[in-house]
Amino acid sequence: MSSALTNVSGPTERTSTIRSLLGRVLVLGAALSVAIYLVPLLIQFQMWMWLAVVVLATLAIFALYSTKRFVPAKYVFPGTFFLAVFLIIPIVLTVQTAFTNFGDGFRGTKEEAITAITNNSVQQTADSPIYNLTVATTGSPDEGPYSLFLVNPETNEVLYGADGETVRKAKPGDVTVTDGFVTAAEGYSILTPQEVNSNYEAISALTLSVSENSAIKVQGVRNAFEGTKTMVYDEATDTITDTATGNTYTVQKIGKSEYFVDANGNRLAQSWLQNVGLANFKELFTNTSLLKQLGGAFTWTLVFAGGSMLLTFLVGYFLALTLNDDRVRGKKFYRSFLLLPYAVPGFISLLIWSNFYNRDFGLINNALHLSINWLGDPTWAKVAVLLTNTWMGFPYMFIVCTGALQSISGDLKEAARIDGANGWQTTTRITTPLLLVSVAPLLVSTFAFNFNNFNAIQLLTRGGPFGEGEYIRGGTDILISVVYRIAFGGSGADYGFASAVSVILFVITGALAAIQFRATRALEDVN
Structure with a gap:
């Protein structure tokens, strides 16, 4: 009997070993092939940081997956690698760019x-x-x-x-x-x-x-x-001479960047990438006109993020409560129907809604016999953004609240009724606090998402309408869309300054999220 089991397990074990070996060879071969392809390109374009990432990642893959040791690290490495590549490195690059003048006219050496x-x-x-x-x-x-x-x-x-x-x-x-x-x-x-x-x-x-x-x-x-x-560079004196006019251009600092400038103060348009230290942050906090526009955008960002979070939660929670009642028939049909806005790609919904808000031909004004200038008036444009974002976001809250409601024991509601609580009291004093225990962290993440919800603004209103003299911020611009306009604006891209604003925006978002998470700790005592 034992001999028969040994004969059966032997081929099976060998087959498993061969499969494991082949899988390991394929993984290591693929990693080595990618490295061989990328390393020469990264050296050619002098992308040293990414070169280090590729080399270190390849070495780590060979060290971890070529042996049977380091079992925990085999599972930790993939997540850690992608976390570093798609989150940590972009943050580091953004912070690094914030201390430079990188932009149009300041790209090369x-x-x-x-x-x-x-x-x-x-x-x-x-x-x-x-x-x-x-x-x-x-x-x-x-x-x-x-x-x-x-x-x-x-x-x-x-x-x-x-x-x-x-x-x-x-x-x-x-x-x-x-x-x-x-x-x-x-x-x-x-x-x-x-x-x-x-x-x-x-x-x-x-x-x-x-x-x-x-x-x-x-x-x-x-x-x-x-x-x-006609322009000749002299390396010994670090000057450029215009042989046609005789003017000599020397390196001088204008603003936060160095240019070639002649004796009359005329500078050549072409400059180069430079480390400007804290100049971008200094410009951000000393430019009163820009600060005023960013302050207005920050206020509206808070209203937009908070209003979107609150409205989507209230609508989603109300519908979840309604369809959680056993007396409602056809709940599966209604729930499927309510998920349709969530199933449609967001960019398609936003483009369609932007046509709905057309003053002369839009569906809303024609259907309701109105003449509201939805996208031309700053106040109505804000209302339109909130309504559209609520329509797009409530299905998510509906799904979350439905799951949370179904996890709450019916015995608690029954006990509340026996104690004399009516439906409203049961909902507000028992169901809602218990639901918020699981939903509150999602509300925080929803707020953070809408704080940087660029698509909702850009695809619906493009940040407009723009008032007289406002060239950076429109009536519905949130901070992230203002940063986009600074980086890719009509006066030329300024990635360095936009990165500085992004760093400040990152700090603000993190601080607000920390405050919200701290406030939700009170719900941990709810049992």
């Missing part, structure tokens, strides 16, 4: 800014060499990135390079030249003249450096010229 300034000053002269131009890409024809392949018609020499780079000579075996133009290049896709013409605005801005004093620029769909730089 100082060397890249100097290259852009000098290359953009290229002027064609009478003896400028003309090259046969071919545009190629390693990506898509419409998005790039683009590289230029140039053929000298006199010597048939082939040069190539990407925007801002110094031209290089192509090896004969790497390119194919037909009728004086490059028609094929290893690793590149050649754009047709029609594709070049369609994307000419981006392609015509490309510049290749030849030397400190000359560069190549695009001239038409099929040609490029080598011109002279």
